Amino acid sequence: MPQENFDCDVAIIGAGPTGLMTALQLGRAGVRVCVLEKRDEPFTTPRAIAYDAELMRSLRTVGVLERIEASFVHDLGVRYLNAKGKVLWSSTQCPQAFGFAARGTYYQPDLERGLSEAIAELPQVTLRRGTEVRAVVQDDDRVTLDLGGGTLRARYAVACDGGSSPTRAALGLRFEGETFTEKWVVVDTLEDQFPDDGIFFFCDPARPALTVPNAGARRRWEFLVLPGDDEAEVSSDAWVRARIAERGGGAGFGIERCVIYTFHARYAAEFRVGRLLLAGDAAHVTPPFAGQGLVGGVRDAGNLAWKLAGVLQGRFGPEILDSYRPERLPQLHRATGFAVRLGGFIMTRRPVQAWMRDRLMRLIWSVPPLRDYIDRNDPVPHNVQRHSPLVRRRAHRRVGRLIETPELSVAGRAARLDALLGPGFALVGLGVEPETVLGRKDRDTLDRLGARLLGVETGGAIRDPQGALAKWLGRRPALVLVRPDRIVADVMAPGAGDGQLDWLVGAYALNQPAITKEKETA
Ligand SMILES: Cc1cc2nc3c(=O)[nH]c(=O)nc-3n(C[C@H](O)[C@H](O)[C@H](O)COP(=O)(O)OP(=O)(O)OC[C@H]3O[C@@H](n4cnc5c(N)ncnc54)[C@H](O)[C@@H]3O)c2cc1C
Structure with a gap:
């Protein structure tokens, strides 16, 4: 169908972090995107707060990190206290990955601002606020969105319209999983008075609670709502201030927001229905204990954007989009399972269970190698593709994992590997220039992928002074094929x-490039 029959290639419903990140990555790949957001203004209150190193890496890669550097608190220690306030566990070493501390916090409105600013610099991406999508219909060639006063036609649409996604509901997709009976009072404070700059879990079965510092002298407090509590009372200023004071939070702070939340662990039965895809909270929701909600939406964007761009650019057949849910779901299950277990472990109200937990934590703490192991390693399940047909797992133990991004030297100047890989596929020759060893067929496959070729430690311009890549891979020379994510x-x-x-060719439904087809017919 000709280009003029479409207003854009991809319509994105919702300008939360998932929608903005998907739009940014598609736009950087040259795709024409229109983001539709029903709210006139962005959210100004924080929701997500905890980051992991993969989120930081993604933000650096798309050029958002440097825009919002003051919006983070990095390298946080974490302490678990028992009912009497005694320290059960004190973790001061923060795990590191991809050049970042794996534990820190950020202010979500600033993150969304940074994403919006980056999008505003891409002429092929339009963000329309104050525009509610009322209905979506699709046929074989396109998706048509009803915007009330008009329509918008796109080749594909991605619904990033949040946990109560109207698009998911209109599609009649089940949102499978569970909703927890426990509710939490979530309070964001300003002008923090708490005497420590770390994270604290108050493992008190009488009323479990936690507190996390955030940028701009903010601090979040969360208190479990107990059976019999009056919800109006436990979200009142007086009640909240009294609980914070009991936990050492002082009195002179301001309250930015106080709200009662119920947590869910749910997944949409499908993430793709024809030309419509779901991402972020619209596709899955998780309890926040492991800080994997927003991070999960950003991972969706990372997994989906290059596939969608590749289909629109004619590199891949549309069947590659069917790999999106199978690639995302196992990690989502692992991360949500971890969050549920962590919540249950830390926040139990059963005295016997709490007693056993306290003993176990003390026991582990008293064995230094075990303690250091847990301290050094980020326990949140990583983004690993174990069973996807889009990776050749048996080739090497690092296949299916995120490649490290060490600081390399390019003609004497420092640069992270990520900056050299570019936005698409890349073949990294470690100790060997790819051009010198590739045969005709493999070169043709890489052309069809649009892969960039680069050699590291080959006697050329790119050096790895610490030998970090060879150490990570445990093999040299080697050729490493890296996906855009x-x-x-x-x-x-x-x-x-x-x-x-x-x-x-089969796994990625690779199309013949037009140029190859022309050569064949000539
Ligand atoms: C208390 C709390 C604490 C949390 N803590 C963390 C944490 O520490 N770490 C973490 O990673 N995550 C955390 N999360 C989760 C995180 O906030 C969400 O996962 C994240 O905001 C989801 O982003 P999203 O873009 O998918 O959806 P949303 O941010 O909900 O955005 C959806 C957007 O779609 C728009 N929209 C809806 N319907 C339409 C329509 N019909 N037309 C146009 N626009 C529409 C909405 O206005 C909204 O802007 C927390 C959440 C809560 C509630």
């Missing part, structure tokens, strides 16, 4: 013969 798709030995990449 930084997942390692394959690791090959140079000189193992031509046709090693043939598996990609």
Whole structure:
């Protein structure tokens, strides 16, 4: 269908973090995007607060991090206290990954501002606030969105319209999982008075609570609502101030927001229905204990955007979009399962269970190698593709994982590997220039992927002074195929013969490039 029959390539419903990140990544790939947001103004109150290193890496890659540097608190220690206020666990070493501390916080409105600013610089992306999507219909060629006063026609639409997604409801998709009976009072304070700058879990079965510092002298407090509590009372200024004072939070702070939340662990039965896709909270929701809500939406964007861009650019057949849910769901299950277990473990109200937990934590703490192991390693399940047909797992133990992004030296200047990989696929030759060893068939496959080729430690311009990549891979020389979302798709030995990449043709539904077709007919 000709281009003039479409107002844009992709319509995105909702300008929360997931919608903005998806739009930004599609826009950077040259796709024409229209983001539709029903609210006139962005949210000004914080919701998500905790980051992990992968979120920071994603923000750095799309050029958002440097816009909002003052909006983070990095490298947070964490302490668990028992009912008597005694320290059960004190973790001061923060795990590190991709050049970031794996534990920190941010102010969500600033993050959304940074994403919106980056989008505003892309002429192919339009953000329309104050525009509610009333209905979506699709046929074989396009999606048509009813905007009340008009329509918008797109090749695909991504619903990033939040946990109560009207699009998911209109599609009649089940939102499978559970809603927890416990409710929490969530309070964001200003002019923080708490005497410590770390995270505290108050593992008191009488009323479990936690507190987390945030940027701009803010601090979040969360208190479990107990059976018999009056919701109006426990969200009142006086009650909240009294609980915070009991936990050492002082009195002179301001209250930015106080709200009662119920937590859910749910997944949409499908993430794709024809030309309509779901992402972020519209597709899945998780309790916040592991800080994996917003992060999950950003991972969705990372997984989906390059596939969608590739389909629109004619690189892949549309069937690659069917890999989106199977690639995302296992990690979502692991992260949500971890959040549920963490919540239950820390926040139990059963005295015997609490007693056993306290003993267990003390026991682990008293064995330094065990304590250090837990302290050093980020326990939140990572973004790993274990069973996807889009990676050749048996090739190497690092396949399916996010590639490290060490600081390299390019003609004497420092640069992270991420900056050299570019926005698409890349073949990294470690100790070998890819051009010198690739056969004709593999070169053709890489052309069809649009892959960038680069050699590290080959005697050329790019050096790895610390040997970090070779150490991470445990092999050299090697050829490493990296997807746009930084997942390692394959690791090959140079000189193992031509046709090693043939598996990609079927797995990625790779199309013949127009130029190759022309050559064939000539
Ligand atoms: C108390 C609390 C604490 C949390 N803590 C964390 C944390 O520490 N770490 C973390 O990673 N996550 C956390 N989260 C989760 C995180 O806030 C969400 O996962 C994240 O905001 C979801 O982003 P989203 O873009 O998918 O959806 P949303 O941010 O909900 O955005 C959806 C957007 O769609 C718009 N919209 C809806 N319907 C329409 C329509 N018909 N037309 C046009 N626009 C529409 C809405 O106005 C909204 O702007 C927390 C959440 C809560 C509630």
